Amino acid sequence: MIKVGVVGGTGYTGVELLRLLSRHPQVELTAITSRGEAGMPVAEMFPSLRRRVDLKFVTPQDAQLEKCDAVFFATPNGIAMKQAAELVAAGVRVIDLAADFRIRDVAEWQKWYGMEHAAPALVAEAVYGLPEVNREQIRNARVLANPGCYPTAVQLGFLPLVEAGVIDADHLIADAKSGVSGAGRKAEVHTLLPEAADSFKAYGVAGHRHLPEIRQGLSLAAGRTVGLTFVPHLTPMIRGIHATLYGRIKPGIELPDLQALFEKRYAGEAFVDVMPAGSHPETRSVRASNLCRIAVHRPQGGDTVVVLSVIDNLVKGAAGQAVQNLNIMFGFDEEAGLDIVPVSP
């Protein structure tokens, strides 16, 4: 058993972590924080956790955190970077669900996130936690940068094509749609029911902070800087991301069987399901699970490959992937606590 803490236990990814960790056979939940609700029983705020989580919220400064083997930060950007060094020095392994350690180029991070980085040295040692790419490095990570939700869906969809060098890496297009829980639990006008329901809109077309993260991952896979157009959309659903990805087949190459390429790339991956040729995966088919379902198409046998990639933003896009990373870091079965059948409907 390992002792685990969660900083930010009142948010959407925080409560999702608690749902998953409370049924994890090798985890003892030890400290769950809230700045405003310290002292309140966790199950009073989240009755879904009654009989599962028998702790009260503590403040983010609570000494219990330093006694944990691992601490998750399910907090806004810019929080983990201030607390991680102290925890790491105390022997705690840190898993950040925010973006503090995702971008290797600190100046680039500061540009996109609009703040000064408090722990550049930890950025250098942090491991980017996309298990399907970095499993070996994740095993020894002291600081784990859990990928963003859009970056998970987009990278998993593009990777087989980019690694094989079969599409024009200068002109990748990712058209992605997210449910409203992607914006978190904090009160904001654009996530109010009358604002978000029965409507559909793009945002961040001029530049979204996930663009440099996706570009970094795909550039490493391609061995050169890729060109990417990324357009996120807000859809009136609660959970889920649907990414529709477009790539131009390089002229004059001998194109491999695309279905076989994807099946081979993800053979043995517990959480990536390559659907049969011709499929149209639904976000509903991964709801509440750590799965990414992918389908690859080549419409009319033309020069464009279309990949459809779906995840639950709160699970494979956040808390589930974070637990998957914890499992790898501590040598547990990678599926421990994550053997979940998606909820449908």
Ligand SMILES: NC(=O)C1=CN([C@@H]2O[C@H](COP(=O)(O)OP(=O)(O)OC[C@H]3O[C@@H](n4cnc5c(N)ncnc54)[C@H](OP(=O)(O)O)[C@@H]3O)[C@@H](O)[C@H]2O)C=CC1
């Ligand atoms: N929602 C999603 O789909 C995804 C989210 N993420 C990332 O995960 C992180 C959490 O997201 P989400 O759960 O949606 O956010 P929420 O807004 O729902 O929750 C944020 C949590 O952080 C706590 N918190 C806020 N400020 C501080 C602070 N200064 N110190 C300590 N705790 C603080 C809040 O608790 P309290 O106020 O009670 O202290 C709350 O529990 C974010 O960085 C987000 O970008 C990543 C992938 C997907």
Ligand SMILES: CC(=O)N[C@@H](CCC(=O)OP(=O)(O)O)C(=O)O
């Ligand atoms: C729908 C929605 O608002 N989604 C959020 C992205 C999700 C998120 O929390 O960002 P990180 O993965 O970087 O932590 C957004 O576009 O800002």
